[in-house]
Amino acid sequence: MIRSLRLRLAVGAVIAIGLVVLVVWLSLGRFFTDYVVARYRGEMATIIDTLAAELAVRDGELTLGRGPADPRFDLPTGGRYWQISPLKGKAMRSRSLWDTTIDVRTSTDSPYEGFSISEGPDGQPLLVHSQVLSLGANAPSVRFVASAAFPQKELDAAIGDFQGRLRLMLVATAGVLAAGAFFQGALGLVPLRRLSERAAAVRAGRARDFGTAGPSEMQPLVSEINLLLEEREVAVERARARASDLAHGLKTPLTVLAQLAEHLPPEERKLALRQVELARQRADRQLQAARMGVERMATTSIMGLGGKLVSVLRPVTAERDIAWRVSIDSSLSLDVDPADLAECLGNLLDNAAKWARSFIRFSAHRSKDEIAILIEDDGPGIAEQDRESILQRGARLDNADDREPDGTGLGLAISADIADAYGASLTLGQSDLGGLKAMLTFPVKVARRPLRDPV
Missing domain, CATH: 3.30.450 (Beta-Lactamase)
Known part of the structure; x- marks a missing residue:
């Protein structure tokens, strides 16, 4: 066919x-x-x-x-x-x-x-x-x-002689008609190509709808798509409102539980507060999953977003004399929601800031049809046998020190889930700096997929 x-x-x-x-x-x-x-x-x-x-x-x-x-x-x-x-x-x-x-x-x-x-x-x-x-x-x-x-x-x-001349004339006529038919076909499909470009602009967040320009024959289709986008926008706003209501609804009971835990004996208080924090983290994860399902995609500059994240973390690591090196081409960008990319990179940068001894390297480069983002540190790193399991939700290493005594182990898992939702991948390895190397690999043409159900 x-x-x-x-x-x-x-x-x-x-x-x-x-x-x-x-x-x-x-x-x-x-x-x-x-x-x-x-x-x-x-x-x-x-x-x-x-x-x-x-x-x-x-x-x-x-x-x-x-x-x-x-x-x-x-x-x-x-x-x-x-x-x-x-x-x-x-x-x-x-x-x-x-x-x-x-x-x-x-x-x-x-x-x-x-x-x-x-x-x-x-x-x-x-x-x-x-x-x-x-x-x-x-x-x-x-x-x-x-x-x-x-x-x-x-x-x-x-x-x-007449038949020969007639054949020659008809072949030439057929050639001209075929060329005209091909040209007519190409010209007739131009509105579809423009419609595709408009869809890409809507998907990337550069436009809100498909507009009203184009041939009259396509107007019913364009109108239906515009109505669908309008309905989707309404659904997004409703989802945001419900997520906000859920966040406020959980905040008050968790705060009350945290206050009540202050009256418990020390050991029980510590356990209760840790469970309250764990509930907050998991609630935030649920809200993140709901938001990712409805947010509009936009073109995000890796350097612009990454620079803001580093500027936030740099003062935190300054007291430990940790140096940063950022090497990212300013022209690199991804069709990813800025909030999603910020959380994904923020978790990885925060993890590097916690475990680095003196140096963190943040870089990105393009190779063929992929864009790789690397975050490396000179900390203790993660043993090879633990790199896959640490990406599971709630996983923590037995050798965690006092810098993260109450960690929930959700940071790397959240980054992995966000990457997976955009068709990307998060892999952990050994950096030549001696510590952990986290590499996010995004396809140049990002196609967002449904997020895995959070636990």
Whole structure:
């Protein structure tokens, strides 16, 4: 099945043009053949009429006063021939027949109407037109067959030459029509290409709807899409409102629980506060998942967003004398919601800031159809056997020190989920700085997918 609309239009145009050209070729060929045959038949009938006008009957026999004036009749194999064949008696013929006699009784039918085929003086076939006539006012009258002939190759050559020119003309016409059909198809699909570009702009957040420009035939479709986008915008606002209500609804009970936990014994208080914090983290994760399902995508500069995140974390790490190196091309950007990318990178940068000893490297580069973002530190890193499990929600390493005693282990998992939602991947490895290397790999053409259900 042909999936390309342009190819479908092209194939349909080629088939239609081919059928039309075939019909025109057969029709014009038939019309021309009939016309030429009629002209030759008329010429032969004129020769016969000229001969009949010069015939006379004397003593019961036919006599010819003067033959046709065409000099070709006087030259052997001259190209025009005549013969008078009485039913009784000797036949009279033109000198061009030389010693050949046209036997109209044994002549074969030709493909041309009104002619039969007989052998000529040079062995070539002749097209013969014959009429049975009678002469004499009183009985008995003399009956005879008057024949006029010419070489068959003369008529074949005339028709063949026309057919050749006709084929050449029709092929050229078909080529021009096919080119016009291809151009028309390409021109007709321009609105669809513009519609696709408009859809990309809406998806990237550069436009709110598809507008009203375009052919009238596409306006019903554009209107329906605009209504769909409007309904989606309403659904987004409702989802945001519900998420905000849920956040406020959870904040108050968790705050009350945290206050009540202050009256518990030290060990129980610590456990209760940790569970309250865990509930807050998981609630935030649920709200993040709901927001990612409805947010509009936008083109986000990696350098612009990354620079803001580093400027926030740099003062926090300054007291530990941690140096930062940011190496990102300012032209690199992703079609990712800024809030999603900020949380994804923020978790990774925050993790590097917690564990780095003296140096953090933040870089990004493009390779073919991918953009890689790397965050590296010179901290203790993560053992190879733990790198996959640490990306699971709630996972923590046994060697966590006092810099994150109450961590929930959700940061890296959240970054991994956000990356997965945009068709990207998060991989952990060993940096040449000695610590952890976190690499986010995004496709250049981002296509957001449904977020995995959070736990």
